[in-house]
Amino acid sequence: MSIIFSSCLDNNLKFKSVSLPPIILFNDGPYIVMGIHSVSQGLQCLGRYGYCDEFPPEQFYRDVRIHPIHEGTTSIQGMDLLGRKVTMQKGKAFTCLLEEINKTILAATEDSELMPLAKELIGAVENLKKVTAHLMGIAAKGSPDLFLADATLYLEAFSIIGIAWQWLKQGLAVREAIKKGFKSNEQNFYEDKLYTMRFFFGNHSFLPLYRDFPDVNF
Numbered sequence: 001m002s003i004i005f006s007s008c009l010d011n012n013l014k015f016k017s018v019s020l021p022p023i024i025l026f027n028d029g030p031y032i033v034m035g036i037h038s039v040s041q042g043l044q045c046l047g048r049y050g051y052c053d054e055f056p057p058e059q060f061y062r063d064v065r066i067h068p069i070h071e072g073t074t075s076i077q078g079m080d081l082l083g084r085k086v087t088m089q090k091g092k093a094f095t096c097l098l099e100e101i102n103k104t105i106l107a108a109t110e111d112s113e114l115m116p117l118a119k120e121l122i123g124a125v126e127n128l129k130k131v132t133a134h135l136m137g138i139a140a141k142g143s144p145d146l147f148l149a150d151a152t153l154y155l156e157a158f159s160i161i162g163i164a165w166q167w168l169k170q171g172l173a174v175r176e177a178i179k180k181g182f183k184s185n186e187q188n189f190y191e192d193k194l195y196t197m198r199f200f201f202g203n204h205s206f207l208p209l210y211r212d213f214p215d216v217n218f
Helices: 029-045 047-051 057-065 074-085 088-108 115-140 151-180 184-201
Strands: none
Touching: 029 047, 029 057, 029 074, 029 151, 047 057, 074 088, 074 151, 088 115, 088 151, 115 151, 115 184, 151 184
């Protein structure tokens, strides 16, 4: 996945730092993890029929399961994310990402319905920053094996927070559409977006798993 972060651009859409790559690549690894989980949950809902070819989920699962294997296994993707992408240009890429997430959070705090979700994401992002800073300290001490030991877990946490950010952005778009008014045949579409967003942020869903990740004192 290629993301161009507007926070790294000036008013003329030129990069503020010539040393920062114009396109910051955060590979698909984090989102593949969630893709497999989502398909697996769908298969589980169908019970024993889920793995029979009468229903499409068994094909979906076989298709999606290859992604954490080809173009680098999940563990390799985790090490690439933590060891290369997050640390590139002394953390400039990671900083730009956080700036973009914070823009979304700030906009969401101005909406009464989205504010609680924005606060949830704030907590998760703060923990991610704390974990990242702690790991950078380990790397600075010259302990690469220890630094990358839990890179796969870091990848999972990163993916949860990244997807939560994208859901919050969609929530903002939906709330704006509601204010402007929409066609009657679009109501189900927008309502489904809001319901799914709330489910993702809910107490029995995904983000709370990493809201307090990891549960350690530094």
